[in-house]
Every structure is written in C-alpha cells, then in structure tokens.
Amino acid sequence: MRGGNVMKIPKPVSKRLSMYYRCLEKLKDEGIDVVSSKELAERLDIKPSQVRKDLSYFGEFGKRGVGYHVDFLIENLEKILGIKEEWNIAIIGAGNIGRALSNYVGLREKGFKIVAVFDKDDGKVGKEIAEGIKVLHIKDLDRVVKEKNVKIGIIAVPANVAQEVAEALEKAGVSGILNFAPIKIKASIPVEEVDISSSLRTLTFEIIRKHSTKGKK
Amino acid sequence: MRGGNVMKIPKPVSKRLSMYYRCLEKLKDEGIDVVSSKELAERLDIKPSQVRKDLSYFGEFGKRGVGYHVDFLIENLEKILGIKEEWNIAIIGAGNIGRALSNYVGLREKGFKIVAVFDKDDGKVGKEIAEGIKVLHIKDLDRVVKEKNVKIGIIAVPANVAQEVAEALEKAGVSGILNFAPIKIKASIPVEEVDISSSLRTLTFEIIRKHSTKGKK
DNA sequence: TAGATTGTTAATCGATTAACAATC
DNA sequence: TAGATTGTTAATCGATTAACAATC
Numbered sequence: 001m002r003g004g005n006v007m008k009i010p011k012p013v014s015k016r017l018s019m020y021y022r023c024l025e026k027l028k029d030e031g032i033d034v035v036s037s038k039e040l041a042e043r044l045d046i047k048p049s050q051v052r053k054d055l056s057y058f059g060e061f062g063k064r065g066v067g068y069h070v071d072f073l074i075e076n077l078e079k080i081l082g083i084k085e086e087w088n089i090a091i092i093g094a095g096n097i098g099r100a101l102s103n104y105v106g107l108r109e110k111g112f113k114i115v116a117v118f119d120k121d122d123g124k125v126g127k128e129i130a131e132g133i134k135v136l137h138i139k140d141l142d143r144v145v146k147e148k149n150v151k152i153g154i155i156a157v158p159a160n161v162a163q164e165v166a167e168a169l170e171k172a173g174v175s176g177i178l179n180f181a182p183i184k185i186k187a188s189i190p191v192e193e194v195d196i197s198s199s200l201r202t203l204t205f206e207i208i209r210k211h212s213t214k215g216k217k
Numbered sequence: 218m219r220g221g222n223v224m225k226i227p228k229p230v231s232k233r234l235s236m237y238y239r240c241l242e243k244l245k246d247e248g249i250d251v252v253s254s255k256e257l258a259e260r261l262d263i264k265p266s267q268v269r270k271d272l273s274y275f276g277e278f279g280k281r282g283v284g285y286h287v288d289f290l291i292e293n294l295e296k297i298l299g300i301k302e303e304w305n306i307a308i309i310g311a312g313n314i315g316r317a318l319s320n321y322v323g324l325r326e327k328g329f330k331i332v333a334v335f336d337k338d339d340g341k342v343g344k345e346i347a348e349g350i351k352v353l354h355i356k357d358l359d360r361v362v363k364e365k366n367v368k369i370g371i372i373a374v375p376a377n378v379a380q381e382v383a384e385a386l387e388k389a390g391v392s393g394i395l396n397f398a399p400i401k402i403k404a405s406i407p408v409e410e411v412d413i414s415s416s417l418r419t420l421t422f423e424i425i426r427k428h429s430t431k432g433k434k
Numbered sequence: 435t436a437g438a439t440t441g442t443t444a445a446t447c448g449a450t451t452a453a454c455a456a457t458c
Numbered sequence: 459t460a461g462a463t464t465g466t467t468a469a470t471c472g473a474t475t476a477a478c479a480a481t482c
Binding site for chain 1: 231232234236262298300313317318320321323327329369393394395408411415421422426
C-alpha cells in the first residue's frame with residue numbers, strides 16, 4: 001500500500017534504506033542489474049519480506065517474477081534519502097568533537113558540507129579549525145545560517161548548554177539537528193542523537209551481563 | 218520478577234539505565250534522597266511503569282509506599298552498568314576519528330581509558346596522537362592487548378577493513394567492540410555501532426519526509 | 435490505619451515475519 | 459504457459475503501558 005494519506009513508517013526503516021542503498025551500489029559495481037529481495041536480504045542478513053515491506057512504504061519499485069532493477073531502485077532511494085542533494089552544515093562548538101567533524105573528509109564525499117563552525121569562546125574565534133574553515137562567534141549564527149543556507153546544525157557543546165543551542169539553531173532556521181551532547185534534545189524539527197559515552201556504557205553493560213550470566217544461550 | 222534463570226532484557230533498557238543514573242546523580246546533587254518512579258519518569262519524559270519495569274529486571278530496589286533511595290539505586294546501577302570500573306581501550310585507526318577520540322577528555326572522566334592507538338601506516342606509527350599516546354603498529358595488537366589489559370577495542374578504520382580488524386580484536390582477547398565504520402560487524406562478543414554518516418542520512422530522510430508530507434499530524 | 439508507591443501481570447501497541455494472491 | 463517474485467494482508471513477536479494486588 002501507499003498513498004497521500006498519513007502513512008506511519010517504523011523508525012528503523014531509514015537505517016535499513018541506507019543499508020539497501022550501499023548494497024545496491026556494490027551490486028552495481030559487480031555489474032548486476034536486477035536483484036531479488038531474497039538476494040538483497042541474504043547479503044544484509046535480514047528477511048526478504050522485510051526488504052519488500054520497507055520499500056513498499058515508498059512505492060512499487062519491483063517487477064513481480066523478476067525482482068528490482070538496481071539502477072531504478074538506486075535512483076529512488078537517492079530521492080527518498082536525499083543522497084544526491086548537498087546539505088550545508090554548521091557545527092556549534094569548536095572543541096574535540098567539533099574539530100574532528102570539521103576535518104572528517106568522509107562527510108564531504110556523502111554530500112555533507114561543513115560551511116561554518118561556531119564557538120562562544122573568543123580565544124577560539126578566528127582560528128582555523130580545518131582547511132578553509134575559521135571559527136565564527138556564536139552571535140553570528142542567525143546571519144550565517146541564512147547567508148550560507150545551512151540546513152543542518154550539529155551540536156558539539158557540553159550537555160548543560162546543548163538545549164539552548166538547539167533552540168538557537170531552530171530559531172535560526174535549520175531543518176534538522178545532529179546532537180552529540182549526552183542529553184535528549186527537545187525540538188520541533190527532526191533531531192538525531194549520537195552519544196559515544198552512552199554507546200560505550202551500553203557496551204560495558206553487555207560485557208558484564210555476558211560474563212555474569214551462566215546459563216545464557 | 219527476577220532470578221537465575223534466563224531472563225531476556227529488551228535492547229533499549231541499557232540506554233535508559235544510563236539516563237536513570239545521570240538523573241539520579243542530579244537528584245543527589247539537589248539533596249534529594251528518595252525518589253518515586255513517577256518523579257523520575259517525569260524528569261525523563263517517559264512512563265513511570267517503564268522505570269519500574271526496567272529496574273525490575275535486575276532486582277527490587279524500591280520500597281512500596283516510599284520510592285527509591287537515591288544512593289542505593291545509584292550504587293546498584295553502578296554495578297549493573299560497570300560505572301565504577303576502569304575500562305582500558307585500544308583504538309584501531311589513527312585517522313580523524315581515532316585522533317578525536319584519543320583527545321576526547323570526556324571519556325577519561327567516565328572511566329574509559331585509552332591505553333593504545335594502532336595503525337598499519339608506518340608514517341603514522343611512532344607519532345604522538347594525543348598527550349602521552351604514541352601510535353603503535355597494528356602487528357603489536359595481540360601483545361599490547363594482553364600487556365595493557367585492554368577490554369574494549371574501538372574500530373576507527375575504513376569500512377573495507379573493519380571486519381578483519383574486528384576479528385583481530387576478538388582474537389587478541391578484547392571483551393567488546395565499538396565500531397565507527399559504516400558496516401555491520403559480525404562477532405561473538407558484544408558490538409556497538411556508531412555511524413555518524415548514517416545518522417546524518419536518517420536526518421536528511423526525516424527532513425525530506427517532514428517537508429513533503431502535507432497532511433501529517 | 436489510610437495513603438502512597440512498588441513489583442508484576444495483563445492489555446496494548448508497534449515492528450517483523452510468514453503466507454499468499456497478483457502478476458511479470 | 460509454468461516458474462518466479464513481487465506487494466500486501468494476516469500472524470507473530472517484542473516492547474511499552476495500564477492496572478492492581480502486595481506492602482511499606
């Protein structure tokens with residue numbers, strides 16, 4: 001099914017769509033131009049019906065009895081995920097995370113372009129944090145977001161100021177936020193959380209559980 | 218319920234336990250020494266029954282009619298999550314992510330100690346990547362993991378070599394892996410994935426959906 | 435004791451998987 | 459046409475939430 005009426009899509013779908021896309025690119029490289037949900041699922045270690053259901057939220061991309069044309073599916077996923085668009089990004093916070101992200105070339109290749117880095121510390125403002133990127137003062141956020149058409153704001157500041165930075169970003173007019181601070185951000189625009197400490201904590205939890213559980217299958 | 222028999226715990230529980238812990242520390246700072254599931258839930262914007270159920274997987278920490286003693290619950294969460302333990306970490310890959318993590322002081326404060334950084338590039342080996350941390354050659358992984366009692370390996374290499382690095386880490390004897398490469402790692406020890414590009418992609422997906430959906434509530 | 439709040443069972447909700455008619 | 463594989467509906471599984479007896 002599909003249509004203009006409200007359609008709820010499970011949270012995990014978008015992560016899987018990215019997986020499908022990456023896999024399809026590989027298939028294309030291998031010279032394969034039609035693939036079945038079975039084949040795709042096998043490569044990704046999931047169920048064929050999951051592949052079909054995930055795709056069905058967005059349209060009918062396959063041919064019964066045949067499978068999915070790799071090129072056609074790639075094209076559609078590119079539209080759904082915004083892969084061919086260029087996304088201008090501003091980073092707030094010129095500390096370790098801010099610096100690492102500014103220098104992370106992998107992002108550029110995927111269409112994510114860091115166009116500005118902000119900090120409130122005058123000692124950092126004006127310094128070159130990455131090639132061609134000078135740190136700006138946070139007070140210029142509004143103006144720069146508009147001028148440089150910033151679509152995504154990345155929060156790379158301590159937890160205690162993260163919420164207010166989020167509000168400033170939203171007010172400045174960004175469309176989405178990626179948050180590295182270990183605190184849940186409340187906003188009316190989409191927010192994704194990346195919490196490294198929390199992931200490490202989940203890991204130690206699992207390690208402890210694994211070792212202390214005797215009869216666990 | 219609780220007990221020695223196999224007890225399945227929902228995946229999202231550990232993230233929430235971390236949230237509870239952080240919130241309890243704040244409560245302690247505020248001088249509060251007893252808290253109800255209702256109060257805790259309100260502060261975290263979840264349901265009281267979720268708090269109670271999550272905690273019930275690990276024991277009976279509250280008093281009926283009273284609530285939870287903050288200190289007592291903190292103590293227990295510290296054990297469950299391994300918060301007071303020191304976790305020695307090795308990073309594989311001395312690129313941008315590796316460097317950023319090596320310099321990320323926030324980790325140290327939480328008991329995560331980077332004790333070694335590895336790379337296969339001779340140009341990087343021997344260089345000081347962070348204060349007091351010289352890059353080692355990957356060939357010394359096995360020895361160093363044993364000598365320095367490394368418990369966690371962080372994968373900060375490109376996707377195409379991530380799986381083999383994971384296998385090397387497991388063979389060397391680490392207990393868990395944190396993976397920054399955009400590929401799902403298969404291993405028999407716990408693995409947590411942190412995928413920044415994928416999170417950004419989910420964000421662009423949500424932004425596009427939000428804007429193109431008219432009647433959406 | 436009366437009031438409050440837990441721990442746990444049962445009901446609900448959401449996501450995944452299986453099954454199958456439609457159709458290439 | 460016969461075989462294959464989709465798109466979609468129905469069944470299952472897993473996680474959250476509500477309800478309530480137990481008890482501080």
